Amino acid sequence: MIEDIKKLRHQLHQFPELSGAETETTLYISTLLAELNPDLLQKGTDGKGVWAVFDSGKPGPVVLFRADIDALPINETSDLPYASANQGVSHKCGHDGHTAILAGFASEVAANRPEKGKLILLFQPAEETGRGAKEILENPDFNLLQPDYCFAIHNLPGFPASSAVVRAGTFAAASCGMIIKLKGRTSHASEPEKGQSPASVMA
Incomplete structure (x- = not known):
């Protein structure tokens, strides 16, 4: 199994x-799951992302396990035999590992x-942009599933192999970026009072 x-x-x-x-990635995962x-x-929408449901046919909790499948716009410079073949794109956040783990779990x-309830395995697209989760949650077919519990993991370099790190409360918070543009005004060194420096704002 590990191999x-x-x-x-x-x-x-x-x-x-x-x-x-993630069209080809989704197709590849879908083929494995179909077996x-x-x-x-x-x-999911436009063939990006996929979910599999194992239904006992009996009442019980609906439990979802999720992995992300997208990569980053970063060129890989390693000499690994399985290094990225797609120029300017690479798995630098470990989503290849997350997906492989969930696919292995699917086999189990x-x-x-x-024996009761349902188990949903979700392979989510576009985690890095934040759009994938929104698209999945807005998908009417996915909304029919109504999971009671959702679980996900993220690799954590620096911890012993084969260990799981858990904690109470928030663990993997979402983030969003922003762009702040500051505009100054130039002046001659002899007349600094006529200039406007954004340095104090940046500090």
């Missing part, structure tokens, strides 16, 4: 796709299907 997960991770690492362009015969297999679920 299969490693092989999958290397495959994903070699052919990364940017947020909103596991889930009760439902559905792609297929062999040991839930």
